[in-house]
Amino acid sequence: MTREELQRIIDSEPYDFLRTDPHLGKHLMFLTIGGSHAYGTNVAGSDVDIRGVALNSKEDLLGLGEFEHRVDTMTDTTVFSFNKAAKLLCSGNPNMLEQFGNPDELVITYSPTAKLLFDNKNLFLSKRVIYSFGGFAGKLIKEADAKWRAYLYEVEVSGVNPNVKPYIPCGEKRFNKIVMNVIRLYHMLFDILEKGEINTYRGAEHDILMQIRNGDYDYEELRKHTIPIYEARLQADKKETELPDRVDMKQVNELAVTINEQALKVV
Structure with missing residues (x-):
């Protein structure tokens, strides 16, 4: 725009x-x-x-x-x-x-x-963002996990082949936007903690964010591998960031x- x-x-x-x-x-x-x-x-x-x-x-x-x-x-x-x-x-x-x-x-x-x-x-940047951004991301992850469990249950009882697209949750715009915003929030938080910068436009992550929004991803792969990597990075940032406590x-x-x-x- x-x-x-x-x-x-x-x-x-x-x-x-x-x-x-x-x-x-x-x-x-x-x-x-x-x-x-x-x-x-x-x-x-x-x-x-x-x-x-x-x-x-x-x-x-x-x-x-x-x-x-x-x-x-x-x-x-x-x-x-x-x-x-x-x-x-x-x-x-x-x-x-x-x-x-x-x-x-x-x-x-x-x-x-x-x-x-x-x-x-920048007067308003402090380590509190760890809990506000991280907490928001965590809440979205829980919501996505619940939707994913519901999907797996439906697969089990209906006999739907989970390897055939469209995936039930990944075909839902709401589910994809939840997962996309989790990734976006992590990257905004990393910028704040590591650079002291608020960068709302996510140009560097645009392609992966759009892939998620369009359902072109594996949720279990993201949940089991990508999110733990982000969490490990966040834990390191908590110790190394130069932001004040408050x-x-x-x-x-x-x-x-x-x-x-x-x-x-x-x-």
Whole structure:
């Protein structure tokens, strides 16, 4: 997706709420792309997921306002308030950190505070990502394993030849996307731990990710050999990474105060 394509989508009528919602509109910091279009694993007909962050309003900061996020299911759009986003970033939330790993051309900014936040994104990187990204991957692995066991049971009771495609689970888009995202999450985590970089677009792994998405892989081979190799690499990264154990909340709070001071000036 190009910047022009992203801008046309955001400017279209279904996204008018971005301009009319009192919590968004003039409070928007930035909007960007999420999901498969951000990872580079989209196919024809893939949903367009818009993600972003909006400054907290004066009512939120000085009054009793409690805006945290706006979700529009019709357009698959989610925009978080800055304060909520900052808390998610501190916890190493994968869906939030992904937004800060997109290339500049896929980030539409509406406020100078967006640049300030992006320039300081590494403040939010800590060893907590081991548990947020690793935990998310582990949850997906359990889901895939359950589907695979159900498939093997069906093979056993039905007499289906498991060597004849299409495989029952590998022919299901949901199953393939689960497995694909496991591999993607591991590689994003490796980049963060080994390089201190958030790289959402997975160009280096594109071919293997698309093979998985298209069902062209052996799940048992991946589960028995690939995942253990990734887990061993992760264990080594835990010991060798230069990331701090946790984010420096003093620095994060200083950044939040600076951004919120600017938010109070929005009229």
